[in-house]
Amino acid sequence: MTNGHQLRLYNSLGRRVEDFIPSGDVTGMYSCGPTVYAYQHLGNMRAYVSADTVRRALRWKGFTVRHVVNITDVGHAVSDADTGEDKMEVAAARERRSVLEIAESYTRVFFDDLKALNVLPAAEYPRASAYVPQMIEFAAVLEARGYTYRLPSGLYFDTAKFPRYGELAQLHVEGQLEAARVEQVPGRRRKTDFALWRTEEPGRRRVLRWDSPWGWGTPGWHLECSVMSIALLGPHFDIHTGGVDHRELHHVNEIAQSEAYLGDGQPWVRYWLHNEFLQLGGAKMAKSAGGAPRLADLVAAGYHPAAFRLFLLGGHYRSQLDFTMAGIDAAQATLRRLAARIQPLRPLPAVETFEEAARTADPRALDLIDAAISADFNTPKLLAALQDALRDPEITPDGQRALVAAADALLGLGLATLDPADLAGQSADHLTPEERDAIEQLVADRTQARKQRDWARADQIRAELDALGVQLTDTPEGPVWQLR
């Protein structure tokens, strides 16, 4: 049995590319999930598509993965530095709905978006609110071991007691302290110290509140990921993912509290993967309910969710990407051409792993695809290898079939079923019913003319459609049209 090239990945812990060696039969993987106080925008979704690429690559290599993604429905203060009000409560007040309703509705939309983007479902989506007793126990252990101090505002982790603090972020803690411009928490000893428990202020009763040894209040945000990942994946697991912003604070704090809690001298998690940001400045489109654009806005503008996925995969996960309308247009056009090119090859075989693909896929092209994904998940290179293979006249249709299936096991674009007709260049939604009827009529007239072998008439209608900006494609099922 062979799994192709050695999988190598860029580990934020140490900032170098390393071989991935799993610690056991099941590869445990944890991804920081959303705070469900608002819609996840397009930028937020990049983290989940990136994590999905990692998962697909692990599956490709024959590893069994157990993936956990948390849902933060309590405890995330307005500032990541654990000061200010709870995001959930602010949202509830803004929308005049209960915190529970807010959490449920935004969680549902998040799941819908994951599904639309063809993200493989995680084994577990733990809710922070369901783990508060475990978080209290965890914080109590840290307190018993002398890692904490109490203030009227809560229980704080004393980062001075954890000498390796900040290794992941490569923080220079002393320099940071001097440059301290952050909000002051009265009594906090160091700027880097963070709340494990946030005790509610007298007279300011929170909506979400639990009793604890440190008074009524809510857990600190960083705590949930340590507690839920250890509860669901065991004390140590292989991979932790998240956006690059988490590398500097949230994950630094997760490591400090987890390693202090475990106390076994071992690194808590061995591989840390961080995706870069997606900049949304170039997203000029109608936005629902204000804020940054989200997947539903793209769909309303006539784009297929897979086009957004392709747009993301067209950049390496560790490179910053700028979202632009030209970019998403190009992605949709590329996807349309890919789907049209693949249509005659269907049905595609079922392929998830390198081993399965190796049975029938063209070996040379397969090697290029495997080399790309194995080199720190290089999806742009993988896409280029797929395009080249589809143009290569020396590869047999059978060799291409398995190759497309193999590439898509990693890309997750749904190439086995994508209909080019669903990938119109521009939404036809803005047409009036009359305009739409007129186009349909012309298309039907042309089909009739072709049946009667009146080629001059058929060509003339095609020219008329062309002048209207309608692009016509003849498929075995009949003509399909889209606006250019």
Ligand SMILES: [Zn+2]
């Ligand atoms: Zn987290």
